[in-house]
Amino acid sequence: MAEQPFKIAVPDEELDLLRRKLDLVRFPDELEDAGWDYGAPLDDVKKLVARWKNGYDWRRHEAELNELPQFTRDIEVDGFGTLNIHYLHQKSTEAHAIPLLFVHGWPGGFFEARKILPLLTSTVPEQPTFHVVVLGLPGYGFSEAPRKKEFGISQFAEVGCKLMTALGYEQFGNGLVAVSWCVSDESSALIVVTQGGDWGHTITRRMARLYGGKHVKAWHTNMPLADPPRLMSDPILAIKHTLHTSTPYSPYNEAERKRLERGEQFAAVGRGYYLEQSTQPQTLGYSLADSPVGLLAWIYEKMVNWSDHYAWDDDEVLTWISIYWFSRAGPAASLRIYYETRVLGGRNNQPKVIGVPMGVAYFPGEPVVTPKSWMHTVGEVKFCTEHPSGGHFAAYEQPEELVTALRKMFGKGGPAFGVVPGKTGYAG
Secondary structure (H helix, E strand, C coil): CCCEECCCCCCHHHHHHHHHHHHCCCCCCCCCCCCCCCCCCHHHHHHHHHHHHCCCCHHHHHHHHCCCCEEEEEEEECCCEEEEEEEEEECCCCCCCEEEEEECCCCCCHHHHCCHHHHHHCCCCCCCCEEEEEECCCCCCCCCCCCCCCCCHHHHHHHHHHHHHHCCCCEEEEECCCCCCCCCCHHHCCEEEEEECCHHHHHHHHHHHHHECCCEEEEEECCCCCCCCCCCCCHHHHHHHHCCCCHHHCCCCHHHHHHHHHHHHHHHHCCHHHHHHHHCHHHHHHHHHHCHHHHHHHHHHHHHHCCCCCCCCHHHHHHHHHHHHCCCCCHHHHHHHHHHHHHHCCCCCCCCEEEEEEEEEECCCCCCCCCHHHHCCCEEEEEEEECCCCCCCHHHHCHHHHHHHHHHHHCCCCCCCCCCCCCCCCCC
16 A cells, blocks of 8 residues: 655657557548538647657647646455555645545546646635645556446445545545444544546545545535436426426526536537447447547547637647657546446436535536536535636646636635534644
8 A cells, every 4th residue: 555656757668659559640631621521630630740750749738737746556346356546646735735646537548637726725814724635546547447347336446445545544534434444443533525527427426425524524516416306206307497498487697508518519419439338338449549649639639629619739639648648548448437327327317415515517518418407416515606708627627617616616715614523724
């Protein structure tokens, strides 16, 4: 369980292989007026590939990433053996800082937190500060991937819990839970809160549901996601929802109607990736593992479509994709969470989380978000913010906005102030 400092060091032969594969690329044809309607445009991909081949300097960006406080640690997962997990860990100078675990999703990774890390750990007068741990999910980036089937949401939660236990956080913030197999002494049981989007939302929701109240003290998500209301469980809300297309009788305001319309459009034309990754991830994995251009197009499409007009720099995109290309297990490993969750259940259809304050942040570019009234079927919503810009990758697109929301939720006057005993985030 010993912590080991980690630096990214891609072998020269891997860089040479990438260059050779880029030299052999064969591009598809494209309709003259295709634009983004058919997927990532040919001109965009050609430009990125040309930059990747001639001009992009992985070693420079590798060195920048290595300025992050990176570590690895072996974590034993019940029934799955030991996995070597990669993570970031940066402490605030304030002794009473709130320990926080950031949980990413797909197609993101530990690097999504590089902008919020210095913001959350900085000391600002009259604002709470945090100790931050960023979990690299198993199978992503430089974390080892599971080797057996049925590694589902509960196992991801277990990894996070055991990581925080190993780091000595008997009381910690935004991100994980404590369970009986995490601690041996009841007097030192973990006390936690969580923050996550995408799969981070699902993982932290599972933790709050299973271990809420005693161990999980609060959770926050930037991907407000809930199932449509049902007649059996929420009859009034379900009946109101049937009227949402009738403007005079709609229970939703204009912003919520736009979110529903965006979600309906995404379900119609943007969900193909989910169906493939949740049913035949291995088949898709051959293309992503063998073709850097295929991987680039597959993820670049999501980076653009799921963000809120974020001005992606070419090198930002290529660094993002390169981490997937050079990842420890290869890009196919990151897809399997979709398959396992479909088979085992757990994405939605979970009971409401009771007794744990919940915070939600709405960013307008998120492809699928649900009305505030739906979120009350997920958990006890005590804090909600709406932001003028930002999308699926909120921590990367709008780091200041997300950090401000967290500070308000856990600061003085916020609904989660003092939920972690002795860890208010304030001096003294």
